Amino acid sequence: MSFEKLLRPESVAVVGASTQPGKVGYEILNNVISDGFTGPVYPINPGAAEILGKKCYKSLTDVPGPVDLAVVVIKRGLVIPTLKEMGEKGTKAAIVITAGFGETGEEGKKLQAEMIEVVKKYGITMVGPNCLGLLNPWHKLNASFGGTAGVPGGIALISQSGALLTSVQDIAAQEKLGWSVLASIGNKATLDEVNFLEGLKNDKNTKVIAAYLENITHGRDFIREAETVSKEKPIVILKAGRTSSGAKAASSHTGSLAGADSAYMAAFDRVGVIRADSIEQLFDISMAFSYMPLPAGDRVAVVTNAGGPGIMMSDALEMLGLKVAALDKATEDKLLATLPAAGSAHNPVDVLGDATSDMYGKAMDIIIESPSVDSMIVVLTPQKMTDEDNVALKIVELSKKYNKPIFACFMGAGSIVKGVGILRDNKIPQYGVPERAAKAMLEMVKYSNYRKRAARVIKTFDVDKKKVAGIIAQYRADGMNEIGEVDAKEIMRAYKFNVPGGKLASTAKEAGQFTDELGYPVVMKISSPDILHKSDSGGVKVGLANRAEVENAFEKMMVTVKERVPGADIKGVLLEKMIGSKDDREVIVGMNKDPQFGPMIMFGLGGIFVEVLKDVCFGLAPLTEEEAMKMIQSTKAYKLLTGARGSKPNDIGAIVENLQRISQLVTDFEEIAEIDINPLKVGAEGAGATLLDARIILTK
């Protein structure tokens, strides 16, 4: 497979190698050679005989042996001919550094489209264009114009910003953080984050896949691939451009639209992708996964030689929802027998300011062994008696002895350089402040829980798909894409929503006859393909108690609606019997389509929760029962539905089922662009939910 040639080529050509230091074409060649690539390296430059001691070739074709990977740094106009040449020669992997394609004007976009054609034709795996390159320290490959490859390690980092990699490499070098792959993915003309997920899924060196992304191009593919990968290894993503200013900056930077942040949230959550909020977190979290086993649970023990930082750590853990582990009596007794009198055997365990490394070691061993502890964070401040080097060595020793994550939080700078060095050399995650350690631990716990989730099961309900197909076909035939209440209810009925029986009446008299049959009270709603917002047009009247009221309401409604929406095509009024009890709650459910990730199912409690508090949540279709339940639970309104304030609990199960039915409907019919069910009236537990109004919009 040619992705393999990209990561582990046996030979590399630099097309556009330069003789001038400082030029990109020189620096890349220099990086390839000086970082120790072991296979043949071919500079391609028609005007030079030799660069950096390597024989130059006029073209790829001239190279005598096979070339696995070509790094392309020639001027824009020659890139496509080079790719063709690669195709002919059988070179299957390319890194195109050259810029001036999709990220620039019309001409660049056209060239990029052509480039994609060529690459597809020859089956070339291409990174870029407009990128910094790719590094694989395990293979001694530095095909980039960034810094040196650094040490081999477990983190694969994919970055949509090339410049960011220069900072990342610099920081990683200091922190001795090791990489399995570092890739700048540029314009992502062909290879994007999805391909890297796929390519790195089985890469034995890669323990965690980290990414800086400004957008995700193929949302559905990403979901599919990330779901598979995150069962095996964690994916940590810093998605920039989440605010409107950030999104604006991103679109001017990459020329691509970022999409709604809520969709990214829903997508990441769905497939267990860990979201980093900053580059610092991307490092902190990736380091934890790369160095430590997963914790079995959320009970964190803290050992410290300073009270203040112990309190800070407790605050940080609790604020994130982790547990400051309650130690079992046996453990506390052992600690009491070990610690000095003024120490604390309660978590956070305080070994006191004058603790020797021996005292630290004994306490840590007792703690990490405890069955009431899932992980441990060792806090250290550099006091006069503190022997940070030997504390670090003890931590290393314990990390080998126990299969539980241990983090260090050595707080300081110059005084602890050596101790921190020992931690880094021995792959102990070290965080300078409590909050960073706590956050990394949180993400380990969350991912560990994700991995334990039951397999996803998408329920399939018995529905009348054919009927829906018929209605949609009719709308298509009529050239209409807005489906109003009457037909929308037919569709929802076909998917076995509980929709009250209603009747369409076109005269006041007819209305009165129908409601006498239905029983009172009734609700009357205007029916017109031209009116989607019925209330605003005076087209809804509730609580009509008898025939006289109904007939009277009909006449008034006709007048009002015609005034407010002149020329509307009015089919009549829809009459329904009003149902419900005081324990009912009205919720809003629906779907709209995200350009990247497709159908997003929406849930929110009606009224102020949606309109004032913006308390809504989204889930990607198709939904499982558990996911539908989690959506509801993630809202603030959830407490109300479970019966807060003395009211009866509502039928949450009915909402869960209806969310799944919407999910099935939109999965069955891709032509549905939007569904708005407002309200769905939810009765008390066991009483089900009734759809009172709905509208559907088809794609154009």
Added chain:
Amino acid sequence: MSFEKLLRPESVAVVGASTQPGKVGYEILNNVISDGFTGPVYPINPGAAEILGKKCYKSLTDVPGPVDLAVVVIKRGLVIPTLKEMGEKGTKAAIVITAGFGETGEEGKKLQAEMIEVVKKYGITMVGPNCLGLLNPWHKLNASFGGTAGVPGGIALISQSGALLTSVQDIAAQEKLGWSVLASIGNKATLDEVNFLEGLKNDKNTKVIAAYLENITHGRDFIREAETVSKEKPIVILKAGRTSSGAKAASSHTGSLAGADSAYMAAFDRVGVIRADSIEQLFDISMAFSYMPLPAGDRVAVVTNAGGPGIMMSDALEMLGLKVAALDKATEDKLLATLPAAGSAHNPVDVLGDATSDMYGKAMDIIIESPSVDSMIVVLTPQKMTDEDNVALKIVELSKKYNKPIFACFMGAGSIVKGVGILRDNKIPQYGVPERAAKAMLEMVKYSNYRKRAARVIKTFDVDKKKVAGIIAQYRADGMNEIGEVDAKEIMRAYKFNVPGGKLASTAKEAGQFTDELGYPVVMKISSPDILHKSDSGGVKVGLANRAEVENAFEKMMVTVKERVPGADIKGVLLEKMIGSKDDREVIVGMNKDPQFGPMIMFGLGGIFVEVLKDVCFGLAPLTEEEAMKMIQSTKAYKLLTGARGSKPNDIGAIVENLQRISQLVTDFEEIAEIDINPLKVGAEGAGATLLDARIILTK
């Protein structure tokens, strides 16, 4: 003043100086001498002739000249005699390092009390006991057993954790952060944060006062002092223990919501104290204040040589509520004429990866000069062409030329060491990641706004104080401290709350007669000193429409209440005419007392907002009109009161006034421990607010 002797003594004695390196009594003496203290230094040790080249004395009394400051490190039993000796000699400043006082058992607490007596008697300014010491780099004073004093600077740091200072000093040394004072305040037996605020208020070296605190001992004093100080210089506090101290049992409704942390929040907010959430933030924010002028507004310009980090910075700024400045056309035109074609003249301004320091300099100068920019953050990634040293120098130059804050965000490690060193040497705040820079900028902007606030004016309403005094006196005389609805309403009426007229009836017949006079519908509520939660006891009936219903309800209520609260002393029922319209909203207002900060006024919208969403806010009494308004605006419910969802706006002015009236009441009567007004019915704008139920609890 003896605080001056503490900060700038002319002579120092170390009582308990030791001859053995490693011992605290040796290390302190060593620190005093080796950090260059210029005045006479007297080791006190009856068993030695000389330590570290200084002549030893048997006792303080033996020292020939005056001693301004005594650092006390002798064993616990000798501390008090030493303080007495100091008193006799006229030594007015002491730092007691020795532990074993208030932080330990009964014996220690007794000794600490005695110590306080002695110190008060002699007028000694004493830090500690149980502390690490105090440093003043400007005075070359290192009276601590921590690290070296470091460079003189503008930050005063007070820490309730001694061990934390060792980390702080270590980090500060690396970051070249300078101190005006570093003080470990230990048990705060006499000198606490309030005294330090007072002492540092006029200290010309101190530009910002930072503190790590685990509690604030004297809340009201703190408020008074911090209010004065923060008009002159910013106060930044890391208050630890925010989660563990949250669960405070309280009997009343409002009390259960007022965790101690909310009191700290309200207090800090009231006096402009900046709250740091971590030690990192304490540094980051203090550094900004110590190095830079205040920004005039919230419009931040960003200049960057990398798109990705520019996006991250935009995200960080917007997420905190700062503005990514929209540049004026003149500025953008100037930038367009300067930047390369592929650069971006929109904020974040992208000078591109190959930007020279000259290009950076030109762009920065154009940007910071712009009238549409209040501050600037310079982002830099170390790319091949990047000349971070000269970019740093340009920043230094501009910071001298313009009176606007400029931050650097150089992202990297080894490659930028020299550039960062230039920034640090020249007091340019440097942050390694965008989020930290943005947060520090936010706090500068908020503090700048705080400084611009109008002077606080506490309104005094014309009320009937005498009447309230009478009611309270009666309860005191009766030995009761729970004031039920009837008398509580009398009190609130005396403070000119709008309380509907009601009548107490003791028989069904009487009830019927009264309500015929009041008019219908009416509400009937049980009146009993034994029943505070009327609804739960079946003691409330609303919407009684005629005399028959009233009489019937009376009989039923008597039965139910007697069943549910057997033996309750029932005074009768209170009858009130029901008022209001559909636009009314019920809010909850009240007060409860925080042990540190005193009366906290509470506001929340009734129903789900308080009970489910915990959407309440607190403000310290006495409240100004602006503060009462801010309280309301800070809740999620505020939107509803302003007329969200098509309803009429409510009379927010009436709530604001009532909050101030409660504030006046609880300021007038310290014996009021708790007020719960639930609900206060708020009409449409201009229609006022009516108190429907209230209860008051007196201190025991």
